[in-house]
Structures are given as structure tokens and as C-alpha cells.
Amino acid sequence: MDSVRKEHPDTKLLELLVCPLTYAPLTYDAEKGELISEKARLAFPVRDGIPIMLVSEARQLEDKAPGSAG
Amino acid sequence: MSKNRATADGGMATSYGFSSVGEGEKQGLVNDVFHKVAKRYDIMNDVMSGGMHRVWKDAMISVLNPPKTPGWRFIDVAGGTGDIAFRIVEASRKEALGTVLDINGSMLGVGQERAEKRGLASHLEFVEANAEELPFEDKSFDAYTIAFGIRNVPDIDKALREAHRVLKRGGRFLCLEFSEVQMPVLDKLYEAWSFNGIPKMGQAIAGDGEPYRYLVESIRKFPRQADFAAMIERAGFSRVNWTNYTGGVAALHSGWKL
Numbered sequence: 001m002d003s004v005r006k007e008h009p010d011t012k013l014l015e016l017l018v019c020p021l022t023y024a025p026l027t028y029d030a031e032k033g034e035l036i037s038e039k040a041r042l043a044f045p046v047r048d049g050i051p052i053m054l055v056s057e058a059r060q061l062e063d064k065a066p067g068s069a070g
Numbered sequence: 071m072s073k074n075r076a077t078a079d080g081g082m083a084t085s086y087g088f089s090s091v092g093e094g095e096k097q098g099l100v101n102d103v104f105h106k107v108a109k110r111y112d113i114m115n116d117v118m119s120g121g122m123h124r125v126w127k128d129a130m131i132s133v134l135n136p137p138k139t140p141g142w143r144f145i146d147v148a149g150g151t152g153d154i155a156f157r158i159v160e161a162s163r164k165e166a167l168g169t170v171l172d173i174n175g176s177m178l179g180v181g182q183e184r185a186e187k188r189g190l191a192s193h194l195e196f197v198e199a200n201a202e203e204l205p206f207e208d209k210s211f212d213a214y215t216i217a218f219g220i221r222n223v224p225d226i227d228k229a230l231r232e233a234h235r236v237l238k239r240g241g242r243f244l245c246l247e248f249s250e251v252q253m254p255v256l257d258k259l260y261e262a263w264s265f266n267g268i269p270k271m272g273q274a275i276a277g278d279g280e281p282y283r284y285l286v287e288s289i290r291k292f293p294r295q296a297d298f299a300a301m302i303e304r305a306g307f308s309r310v311n312w313t314n315y316t317g318g319v320a321a322l323h324s325g326w327k328l
Contacts, residue, residue, distance in 0.1 A: 016169070016210050020203040050178055052198040053205035 020053050034059070075250070076293050078300040083224045087287025096224040101174060103281040104150075104222075108176035110276050111151050115218070117271045118285065119319070126315045127157060127217060130246050130322055133313075134213060136162040145169045145211045145236065147201050147229075148219020150177025152184050152194070158215070159193045169211075170196045171204070201229040209238045217246040221292040230305035237327040243307055247298070248289040249314065249321035256317045264289065295321050 017026055019037035026035040026044070034043040035051055042058040044051060052058075072090065076082045084090055086099045107114055115123045136142060136158050142165065146155045150172035159166050172178050178196045185191040199205050201216070201223045214233045223229045233243055251257040264286045272282030293301065295312050298321075302310045307325030314321050 016206050017197070018205055018207050020199060020205040023207060047175070048179070048182070050175070050182065050196045050198055051205075052175070053203075054173070054198060054200060055203070057198075 017051060017053070021055060036061070073287075073290065075297075076291055078293060078297040078304070080227075082221065082226050082291065082293070085288075085291050087284045087291065089287075094224075097173070099284075100222045100224075103284050104174045105176045106278060106281045107276060108150070108174070108180050111177065111180070112153065113275060114272065114282070114285075117275065118268055118282075122316055122319065123218070126246055126320045126322070127154060129313075129315060130154070130215070130217065130244060131157045131161050133322060133324065134158065134161075134215065134242065134244055136166050136213070138163045138165055140165050142166050142212050143168070143210070144213040144215060145171060145204075145206070147171045147204075147214065147216040147233070148173075148222065149215070149217065150174055150181050152181035152190075154215055154217045155181070155194055156185070156188060156190055158213075159190050164190075164193060166193065168194045169206075170194055171199050171201070172196075173198065173200050202232060204232045204236050206236045208235050209241075210236045211241060212238055213242045213244070215244050215246075218248065220245055220247055221288050227301060227305065230302055230307075234306040234327055239327060241327045243302065243323075243325040243327070245298075245302075245323045246320060247292060247323070249292070249298075249318050250294040251318045252295075252314060253317035256319075260319060295323075298323060 019026060019040050022039040024037060024039040026037055029036055033046045036043050041061040043061055044053050044058045073088050086096050144158055144166060146168060149155050149170045152170055155168045155170045159168060170181055175198050178198055182196050185194050202225050214237055220226055251260050268286050269279040269282045273279035299310050299312055302323055302325045308328040310325040312321045312323045
């Protein structure tokens with residue numbers, strides 16, 4: 001039996017998951033273990049393979065450098 | 071403090087059991103209840119329903135009748151411990167794919183561990199999120215289920231609109247919830263058991279009667295069958311109806327996104 005804990009959310013789920021504020025798609029930052037909503041500038045944590053899609057738990061991303069492509 | 075049932079016009083968002091709370095205060099209080107009871111949640115359901123919750127849940131799955139073919143997706147909201155999702159996956163002969171959503175990490179932890187033990191983990195995904203703000207695209211699911219969860223959601227109308235949004239056309243909404251007993255004698259017995267028996271049992275089993283007092287009071291506050299059906303219709307659902315179980319101790323509400 002496969003007893004390995006999933007380190008990242010399943011890709012088939014990622015197809016459905018969107019940002020709860022903007023409904024925009026998310027990208028997964030494997031290094032930080034976060035799901036990034038570019039539009040809302042929020043990073044949602046993933047703990048024990050469970051994405052935590054609560055705005056209250058999300059990390060606010062710093063503003064982009066001026067002039068960078070949006 | 072009011073012991074009257076909330077109606078289709080509102081009242082659940084600012085009631086924590088029989089106590090009145092401010093706008094935005096309910097969620098934190100409810101979270102505390104479920105962090106406290108997560109590990110004993112299923113035992114607690116046995117105590118509160120006299121074991122009947124198993125029969126009602128099985129009946130709910132029969133009504134849902136998930137297809138035994140691949141490609142069918144469901145979301146079970148407020149389903150942290152996995153009790154409903156496991157039944158659906160098994161009823162589909164392990165064809166259905168499900169998302170278990172809960173606002174409470176403690177409940178999800180219990181569910182994820184159980185899914186792995188039962189060999190169902192590959193059919194299920196666990197997501198911590200708010201029923202009022204579902205992190206899914208429109209038209210993502212073939213079915214939306216919620217069992218004994220909706221009365222704990224502060225803004226029930228918003229959660230129902232979200233249910234409608236994430237369902238595909240032709241998708242099914244099923245909600246199992248404690249309701250209003252509509253049988254003489256049984257209603258009096260049930261009331262006495264609820265307010266005297268259950269908090270004492272909670273105290274004995276979990277060492278804390280207070281979370282159970284909330285659960286009992288919130289059951290008593292939840293809109294009666296016809297009022298809740300009106301709320302489901304208002305969210306956009308068609309062919310809304312309900313079935314009483316055990317004289318109305320619980321009721322299964324059904325609607326379709328057509």
C-alpha cells in the first residue's frame with residue numbers, strides 16, 4: 001500500500017482549483033509549497049497535501065517592481 | 071437570546087445556538103466547536119442521533135445513486151471526516167472522484183488519514199475552504215452534497231448560491247440536516263433528549279458539554295423544512311423537494327441545476 005504522504009496537491013485537483021476571490025487560475029510554487037493567485041496577489045499555503053484556500057490564511061505577496069510585466 | 075427557528079428571511083448568521091452574536095462572529099465560534107470535537111465527531115453523531123445518522127446517510131447515497139462509470143465528479147462540503155465522500159466513492163464502485171471541503175483543518179486531518187487507511191485516497195482530494203467562497207470554477211461538479219454542515223455556515227444563502235455556481239447543468243444538490251420533528255409525542259421526546267440528554271452525554275464522552283450544547287441549539291434554530299426549501303429555490307435550484315427521516319428529526323433536501 002502506498003503510504004507516502006503527498007507533498008503537493010494532485011494535478012487533477014489543480015485543474016479545478018481557482019482563487020476564491022478572483023476565480024483566476026493558480027500556479028503552484030513547489031519551493032514554498034504555496035498556491036499563487038497572481039491577480040489577487042495572494043499565496044495560499046498547502047499543508048500535508050491540503051490546500052488552504054482561506055483568504056485569512058493566505059500570505060499577501062509584495063507588490064511587483066514598477067515596470068514589470070503584469 | 072431567541073429560541074425561535076430562523077426563517078427563510080434570515081437569522082442564522084447572527085445566531086450561535088440560542089445566543090445572538092455580531093455579524094462576522096459566528097465562524098470563529100463554530101471553528102472552536104469543531105476543533106474540540108474533531109476526533110470524536112462520528113461517535114458524537116451516533117450519540118446525537120441514536121445511531122440513526124448512518125441510516126440517513128445511506129439513504130442519502132441511495133437517492134444520489136452515483137453512476138458506476140468514470141468521469142463523474144462530486145464535492146462534499148463540510149465533509150471533513152470523509153463520512154459521506156467514502157460512501158459515495160464506494161457506491162460508485164470506486165469510479166467517482168470527489169473533493170472533500172471543510173473550513174476546519176482538524177476535521178480534514180481526520181478524513182485524510184481515514185481515506186489513506188481505507189485505500190480511497192486516490193479518489194479523493196481534501197481542500198480547506200469556506201462554503202461561502204468555493205475555490206472552484208463555475209460548472210465543475212456533477213453533484214454537491216452537504217450533510218449536517220449547512221446550519222453551521224453563517225451565510226447560508228451565499229453558500230447555496232455557491233453550490234449552484236459550481237454545479238454543472240443537470241447537477242444535483244443534496245443536503246442532509248437535522249430538521250423539525252413533525253410527529254406528535256416524538257417531538258416532545260426528542261426535545262427532552264436534545265436539551266437534557268445530549269449535553270450530558272457530550273460531557274461524559276468528550277469531557278466537555280459546551281460544544282454539544284451549541285450543536286443541539288443550532289439544530290433547534292435551523293429553518294424548518296419548507297423555509298429551507300424556499301432558500302434553496304431562491305439560490306436558483308429547480309424541482310426542490312425534501313424527504314423527512316425519522317419523523318423529521320432529519321430531512322434530505324434535493325434540488326437540480328437545470
